[in-house]
Amino acid sequence: MSLQKFKQRALANPEVKAEYELLESEFAFIDQLLSMRTQAGLTQAQVAEKMQTQKSNISRLERGNANPSWSTLLKYAHACGFELTIKPLKTQSHNH
Numbered sequence: 001m002s003l004q005k006f007k008q009r010a011l012a013n014p015e016v017k018a019e020y021e022l023l024e025s026e027f028a029f030i031d032q033l034l035s036m037r038t039q040a041g042l043t044q045a046q047v048a049e050k051m052q053t054q055k056s057n058i059s060r061l062e063r064g065n066a067n068p069s070w071s072t073l074l075k076y077a078h079a080c081g082f083e084l085t086i087k088p089l090k091t092q093s094h095n096h
Contacts, residue, residue: 026064027064030062030063030064033061033062033076034062036076036077036080036081036082037062037080039080039081040079040080040081040082042079042080044058044059044062045058047076047079047080050079051072051075051076051079058076061076
């Protein structure tokens with residue numbers, strides 16, 4: 001079975017699809033963090049210094065191995081010269 005067919009079959013399961021969508025948004029967010037740091041031209045060490053934390057904490061955050069507080073995310077964004085906002089999105093009903 002090809003990866004594409006496996007993915008289609010797996011995503012046909014509503015529980016798998018919901019989990020996949022959660023991971024997809026998490027990866028998109030991590031990508032956004034990396035993009036902010038790259039645009040700022042900063043290394044992990046430089047961001048850590050601006051946030052008064054350890055480089056290992058920045059590394060964990062960027063790998064998705066952390067459960068950061070909103071305060072930490074704001075500090076990261078500010079260290080890179082960005083602002084963050086929260087925008088509520090209404091979830092789509094799974095009852096078809």
